[in-house]
Amino acid sequence: MEKHPSYQALAHVLPKYPRAAGCIFQTYNDILLAQQWTEVQVVELESISRAAITGKKPKTDTTLHVVPCSLAETLSFGWLMKAFSQLGDPPEIYLAITSDDASLVYYKLSRGIVKPHI
Amino acid sequence: ANKKAFVWDVDDIATLRSKHHVCGIFTGTLPHLSQQNLFLGVPMVLMPEEVVFLVENEIAVLVDDPKAHLQPSIAELQRWSAQEKELTQLQLAQLAVAAKDSPEMSEEAVKKRKEREAKRKAAAAQAAAAAGESLFTPPADGAPPPQDSQYSMIIPASSTPFEWYNDSTCVYTTISSAKQAGLWEYPSNLQERAKCGVFRDLWEQGMFMGGGIRFGGDYLVYPGDPLRYHAHFSASILESPAFSLTPMEIVAHGRLGTVTKKSHLLCGWDDETKAVTYLSIEWAGFG
Numbered sequence: 199m200e201k202h203p204s205y206q207a208l209a210h211v212l213p214k215y216p217r218a219a220g221c222i223f224q225t226y227n228d229i230l231l232a233q234q235w236t237e238v239q240v241v242e243l244e245s246i247s248r249a250a251i252t253g254k255k256p257k258t259d260t261t262l263h264v265v266p267c268s269l270a271e272t273l274s275f276g277w278l279m280k281a282f283s284q285l286g287d288p289p290e291i292y293l294a295i296t297s298d299d300a301s302l303v304y305y306k307l308s309r310g311i312v313k314p315h316i
Numbered sequence: 317a318n319k320k321a322f323v324w325d326v327d328d329i330a331t332l333r334s335k336h337h338v339c340g341i342f343t344g345t346l347p348h349l350s351q352q353n354l355f356l357g358v359p360m361v362l363m364p365e366e367v368v369f370l371v372e373n374e375i376a377v378l379v380d381d382p383k384a385h386l387q388p389s390i391a392e393l394q395r396w397s398a399q400e401k402e403l404t405q406l407q408l409a410q411l412a413v414a415a416k417d418s419p420e421m422s423e424e425a426v427k428k429r430k431e432r433e434a435k436r437k438a439a440a441a442q443a444a445a446a447a448g449e450s451l452f453t454p455p456a457d458g459a460p461p462p463q464d465s466q467y468s469m470i471i472p473a474s475s476t477p478f479e480w481y482n483d484s485t486c487v488y489t490t491i492s493s494a495k496q497a498g499l500w501e502y503p504s505n506l507q508e509r510a511k512c513g514v515f516r517d518l519w520e521q522g523m524f525m526g527g528g529i530r531f532g533g534d535y536l537v538y539p540g541d542p543l544r545y546h547a548h549f550s551a552s553i554l555e556s557p558a559f560s561l562t563p564m565e566i567v568a569h570g571r572l573g574t575v576t577k578k579s580h581l582l583c584g585w586d587d588e589t590k591a592v593t594y595l596s597i598e599w600a601g602f603g
Contacts, residue, residue: 233602255602269563275584276557278595292600295563304600305570311521312596313548314579 199223204230211242211249218248218266221296225266226251228294228302237261245280250291263288264304269297282309319501321367321378322359324475329360336375337524338366339542363527364502365515371491372516378494380486381475388480395479400469407467510555510585517583517592518551528552532572537581549573549596551581566597574599 199205199212199219204227212219222240230238235253242249243265251264263285267273281291290308323329323340332338340363342356349355362370370376388396475481488494495501503509511534518525518537526536526547533550536542550573554561561582573580580597 228603267563272560272562273566274558274561275554275582275593275595278561279557279584279593293563293566294603295567302603303567304603305566306598306600307566308596308598309594310596311549311581311594312579314573314577314596314598 202227207238207240208249211240214242215247215249218268221266221268221294222249222251224296224300224302225264225294229253229264235262241285243281243284245284246277250281250285251294262290262292264292264294266294266296269295278307319499321362321364321500323362324359326358329358332360332370332375333541336370337519337522337541338362338370339524339526340366341527363515363525364508365512366525367500368491368502368512369516369519371489371494374489378488378500379483380488380497380499381483383486384481384483385475385478386480386482388478392479403470404467411467506587507553507555509587510553513585513590514551514553514583514592531576531578532569533580547578549579549581550576551583554582554584555587557584557586570597570599573597 202223204223205212208223208226211222215222226238226240229235229251230253234256236256238251238253240249241252241263246265248266251266252261253264254261265281265285278293282288285291287309290306290312293305293307295303295305322343323332329340332340340360342358343361344357344359345353346355346357367376367378371378486497488497488499491500503512515525515535518535522539524538524540524542526538526542528535528550530536531547531550533552535551536547537549537551538545538547550569552569569580569582582595582597584593584595585591586593
């Protein structure tokens with residue numbers, strides 16, 4: 199992992215949160231290289247022991263927040279609330295769910311009762 | 317009855333739906349469409365959360381129906397019996413009028429019937445002769461046999477017209493009094509309390525709730541009457557902020573919701589603050 203070009207941007211968080219290191223690394227690479235987001239940054243989320251990745255989707259101007267987690271983890275409603283509050287209460291966050299076979303899915307979680315996007 | 321609440325009066329059902337936006341489910345057979353169960357009728361059964369909500373908001377009361385049917389007196393029974401007889405006579409009279417009005421048989425039909433009768437008589441005579449018995453007296457003129465007097469017994473849906481029905485001793489205006497009397501049990505644990513709390517919160521926002529089993533949730537949430545709208549959300553309830561939630565559930569709920577053009581609502585109940593927080597889940601559309 200240390201020899202990977204992305205390591206530098208994540209060097210300050212990966213050793214600090216070893217349990218989440220794998221999913222943070224996987225999500226960061228996907229966002230930066232596969233989804234090709236711009237202005238990608240790493241934000242520490244101490245209350246849930248990991249880091250979030252923020253950035254803008256190509257050709258858009260809103261900053262979105264992605265919280266990585268692993269399929270094997272157990273979350274809770276309170277955990278999600280902590281994620282929201284530590285990111286400064288954005289209207290929505292994306293949960294990036296990673297797994298051992300390198301698959302990654304993103305789900306949008308919005309605060310409140312939000313009608314489905316048609 | 318048996319810890320389920322039913323509504324029997326059609327006017328009450330209409331009020332519940334239009335004024336208090338509580339829908340309920342029909343479970344009774346429709347008398348004129350009795351051979352199918354796609355369309356059902358009275359009585360309407362209510363979800364336990366709907367019952368708790370209606371009683372707490374003083375919109376409805378719980379009645380222990382079996383106990384309200386007291387032993388009728390002889391006089392009351394006689395009056396009831398007389399009334400039933402009157403109804404029966406009325407029905408028979410109406411049937412008689414209807415039979416007379418039916419079209420008379422055509423000439424052809426009358427001739428055919430006479431031929432059939434003659435054949436039958438001949439066959440019977442042969443059989444009797446073969447058996448060695450003397451010919452029995454010729455049967456009566458070929459008149460059709462008298463119709464069985466058929467009438468229907470009508471059982472009213474509502475119990476209140478009966479003279480001996482008196483519910484004054486078994487009406488319960490609060491959930492706790494009904495629980496003490498052993499009539500009602502819900503809510504009995506945190507999970508059930510959470511469901512009641514979320515139901516109330518969604519109702520207060522003007523939503524209609526239906527059963528969620530069709531879409532894998534606890535409720536289907538409609539922004540208005542279900543006859544007019546498709547549900548926008550399927551809701552599932554998390555009974556406390558610490559209750560464990562796996563990412564797999566988020567994937568399952570999110571995907572099912574998106575595919576059916578709904579959002580999935582995660583409703584988190586906090587038993588201490590008695591508040592509900594909502595999170596809407598949707599597939600992100602990328603990745």
